[in-house]
Amino acid sequence: MTDRRILRISGRDAAEFLQGLITNDVRKLDQGPIYAAILTPQGKFVTDFFLCRADDAILLDVGAPFADSLVQRLTMYKLRADVNIETTSLHVHRGLGDVPDDGYLDPRDHRLGWRANRDQAQTNDVVDWEALRVAYLIPENGVELDPDSFILEMGFERLNGVDFRKGCYVGQEVTARMKHKTELRKGLAQVEVSAPVTSGTEISANGKPAGTIFTQSGIHALAYLRFDRARAAMQAEDATVTLMTDG
Numbered sequence: 001m002t003d004r005r006i007l008r009i010s011g012r013d014a015a016e017f018l019q020g021l022i023t024n025d026v027r028k029l030d031q032g033p034i035y036a037a038i039l040t041p042q043g044k045f046v047t048d049f050f051l052c053r054a055d056d057a058i059l060l061d062v063g064a065p066f067a068d069s070l071v072q073r074l075t076m077y078k079l080r081a082d083v084n085i086e087t088t089s090l091h092v093h094r095g096l097g098d099v100p101d102d103g104y105l106d107p108r109d110h111r112l113g114w115r116a117n118r119d120q121a122q123t124n125d126v127v128d129w130e131a132l133r134v135a136y137l138i139p140e141n142g143v144e145l146d147p148d149s150f151i152l153e154m155g156f157e158r159l160n161g162v163d164f165r166k167g168c169y170v171g172q173e174v175t176a177r178m179k180h181k182t183e184l185r186k187g188l189a190q191v192e193v194s195a196p197v198t199s200g201t202e203i204s205a206n207g208k209p210a211g212t213i214f215t216q217s218g219i220h221a222l223a224y225l226r227f228d229r230a231r232a233a234m235q236a237e238d239a240t241v242t243l244m245t246d247g
Contacts, residue, residue: 003230004092005067006117009074010057012082018051018058019075023151023175025166029053029219033115035107035161037151038073043174045149046073048141048161050115052104055056058160059117061092063141077170093122094129134217137190143199144188144222145212152178153187153224186211189230195239203241213241221245 009018019026024036031051047070049062062070063065067087074085097114099105103116112132133136139145139154152175156162164179178184191203193216203211203223211225215237225243234241 003064004061005064006084006088006090006092007060007062007067007071007082008054008088009060010058010084010086011066014058014083017078017081017083019166020168021074021170022051023156023162023169023171024051024160025163026058027166028163029058033104033107035159037156037161038070039151039169039171039175042168043150043171043178044147045145045151045154046070046147048145050107054117059088059090061115061117066141090117090119091121092116094125094127095119096127108138108161111136112138114143128217130215131217134190134215134220134222137188137222139188139222140215144224150178151175153184155188185228186224186226189223189225189227190240190243190244191221191225192219192236193221193236193239194219194241195237197236197241198241199222201236203234203236205229205234210234 002166015026022036022038024034029051033049033050036113037048038046047062047066049060052059055173060211071085094113099114100116100187103114106112107116112204132139137155145154152163162175197213197216199214201213202209203213213221213223215222230243
């Protein structure tokens with residue numbers, strides 16, 4: 001997990017500051033770690049992260065490629081609030097099985113195992129996390145999740161990453177409107193693929209664009225689809241693509 005960075009957010013106003021910015025309810029940290037995102041005012045995805053309490057501070061676990069821009073954005077919003085944002089030297093560890101004393105279950109889906117923040121880097125991780133992401137429909141920042149993403153289309157409600165009762169946050173109005181639509185027309189889905197396909201390849205159905213294929217594990221993959229076109233036979237490069245359905 002060397003591709004993660006852990007920030008320490010402290011100060012008298014830290015919790016209130018985050019509460020007005022992120023998609024989840026910071027008050028839930030009293031019960032355990034949470035998963036959340038920060039959005040643009042237009043409701044588009046910026047980055048996702050995990051939050052947990054650490055004494056008088058909040059630790060924020062974010063993908064390393066997105067950490068600097070997140071710090072810049074948080075600093076922009078900070079204004080005169082009593083908030084300190086620091087980069088720590090902690091490392092993220094992950095595993096399956098029993099949760100260690102210093103760990104917590106992944107709040108997105110407990111089948112993803114546990115996470116822990118430690119002083120030393122992890123050296124013994126042999127889990128195929130990509131296979132688990134595909135199996136449990138988990139989007140990854142920089143792959144399925146990008147600046148054009150809307151979090152409800154990417155499953156954030158199912159992944160416990162958004163709270164609709166917490167009050168206002170940046171991008172909340174657009175997210176709330178999408179929540180109250182009768183049905184999402186696009187979104188992340190699991191598909192079956194007959195052959196290997198390059199991530200980012202367009203999926204077509206009856207000669208029309210139907211979506212994009214992303215992470216593949218064996219014969220299954222994650223894809224962003226137009227659901228009205230995904231019921232037909234689909235193609236991506238030389239592969240046949242079939243939408244997986246429950247049951």
